[in-house]
Amino acid sequence: MLTAYAQNGQLKRARELFDEMPERTIVSWNAMITAYTRSKGGIFEGFRLFVKMPERNEVSCAAMITGFVNSGRFDEAEKLYNETPLELRDPSCSNVLINGYLKMGRLDEATQIFDRMTKKDVVSWSSMVDGCCKNDRVDEAREFFDAIRERNEVTWSSMINGYMKLGRFRDGLGLFSEMRREDAVRIEPILVTTIFEACGRFDRYTEGCQVHGLVSHLGFEFDVFLGNSLITMYSRFRCMDVARSVFDMMLEKDIVSWNSLISGYIQNKDLEEAYGLFEKAPEKDVVSWTTMITGYSEEGLTEKCIGLFTMMPEKDAIAWTALISGFVINGQYEEAICSFFQMLQTAVRPNPLTLSSALSASAGLATLNQGTQIHAQVIKRNMESDLSIQNTLVSFYSKCGNVDDAYRIFNSIMAPNIVSFNSMISGFAQNGFGKEALKLFEKSQSRGYEPTEITFLGVLSACTHVGLVEEGRNYFRLMKSLYKIEPGPDHCACMVDLLGRSGLLDDAVTFINSMPFVPDSGVWGALLAASRTRFRVDLAMLAAENISKLEPNNAAPYVVLSDMYSFAGKKKEEERVRTAKKLQGIKKSPGCSWITVKNKVNTFLSGDQSHASFKGIKCVLCLILDEMKELHWLDHDWLPP
């Protein structure tokens, strides 16, 4: 009764009953100690009872030490442990302490207790095995494992899981087959699920199928957990037929089975099959809905996302985040921000990913004020030390032109990863600090960070923005030869941009012709922009034709060509381009830009002279253009209107 009351949140009733008891045994006292130490702030009342009780046994000590360990009071736990008479010092007391230390990563203290134990049991040994694995000391774990005389299911699975988490299949599966030869230990389905998980994650098809074949003989192939993990594994292998047949053969399915299969189809881009299952599912939960929303947003179908989200009965933080980040990846930043502020008005609390997505949206819009508000939310919610948020903040402040703030945040990151470096390198590059960007790249290399494709986009654009042509060419070569990263379309577009902006247009064309794949519109776009700046009608035509082939509705080729013909006085050609544009039915919305100065948004449309300070702005612009001419960044007087 005491325990029943305590476990149902009625500690007071338990205490009343305890006080009324005509006589109490050690077990009654122990039950109360456990009840108090497990309830918030009850540790000292628990200890008071422990001191007061007339007689104690080993369970009393273990319970009390557990209480101290679980409330982080290791000093008190250790003191009590040392004061416990040896004949009462059950292995459980030591095991509690050992596991407490292991969970905190305090391996030395755990080992000390372990070494001092006079009678170690299988729990003590298994705890050391697991604790070493969890603290990235798998090989030490193996030493403990080999030293144990008596091994049970926990010992084996701790060791096997340690290997599987690291993808050490030879060691893990080797032990697994050794375990099968032991008569005294059972193979538990749940251990096999972790093997399937690892096979899926490390893309080990052969091993996954082998283990699957093996367990189907053991009689628990119809276990729900096991079936679910098989569905997930085969989905990762892109074997949806097998995943489906596992699903169909399962005698008992739960909502996770349905969700796993839906998610599998979505990962393999079969939205129709996914939606069919979603509709057919006997029950749906927040995960089912969110899975579908994520699937649609990855395919750019944000309308469908909104529809599903609206119909969804209960929305949690992850669901909101799926909606918001879906908008962000599709460039719908206003919608993302709007949803974020809607979310704040509900009781659902944003998680780090939500705030990071909202910050990305602000970065996309370059709305400094709004993003700063979200930064304030980050601080308010104590998420400043979240790495993904810090990285997004670096990007955000950079995009808003606030390199100093970006750099300040970058430097405050305790454990930066390559993404942090990528964000800062790109941030420097975007703001014209090419030298700083390249220096930071070299720093990341000397510190042993592995560069990614994104790293080189930053590096190449840094070279572009300061005209470092040779360095850019060099990095482009190194990328492949030294870092083993294949240049993609974006890297090539960067190179064309680099050569084009430096006036080396013929080199740019040579580069395009030497590309190992068909140039995309980004590559041609870079050439078109350079041709416009340098007034190379021939290359502008080449680029324009190719863009039109790839993106028939893109207005840029028509606009640039007609402007250039117009300047050159070639009225006929200009007219021809304009007519072609009309025939295609292409409408170009006027270019628009804006900047917030002292809380006021200043908007500029192309050709628009209505700004209050138009004269002054134009004057400064002319000064800048003169300087550009002096530096030979422009070859002639022609400028796009």
Place this chain on the structure above:
DNA sequence: CTAGGGTTAG
């Protein structure tokens, strides 16, 4: 009444 591992889907 106390102590160890494993839990699939967003």
